[in-house]
Amino acid sequence: MAETALTRTTAPGKFSQTGIALTMTAADVANGNSIAGATDLLVILHNTGASPYTVTITSVADPRTGRTGDVSAQSLAAGEYRIFRLSNLGWANSSRLIIIAASNAAVKIGVVVL
Secondary structure: OOOEEOOEEEOOOOOOOOOOOOOOEEOOOOOOEEEEOOOOEEEEEEEOOOOOEEEEEOOOOOOOOOOOOOEEEEEEOOOOEEEEEEOOOOOOOOOOEEEEEEOOOOEEEEEEEO
């Protein structure tokens, strides 16, 4: 089954006086989650549970930097927020999707297009 798509929120302009509400989605433990690739993304992870859980972000080879490593089983403590800045290069697969997997639905994921 395909990964569950995450909603992308476009960052507000530099002079916004109201900001923009961020959609946080519970991780789909069974299928994983995907983000339609973009040039510059901020991924916000929040462990809302009472136990530590892990998150993996799958990478692909980045021809510019040579980086090939996933963010593998990154542990988030209870209540912890963690952010990652990602782009198509090195993260989006051939379908232009960035894949995120979490070990529990207590992990909420938000995506901001910068």
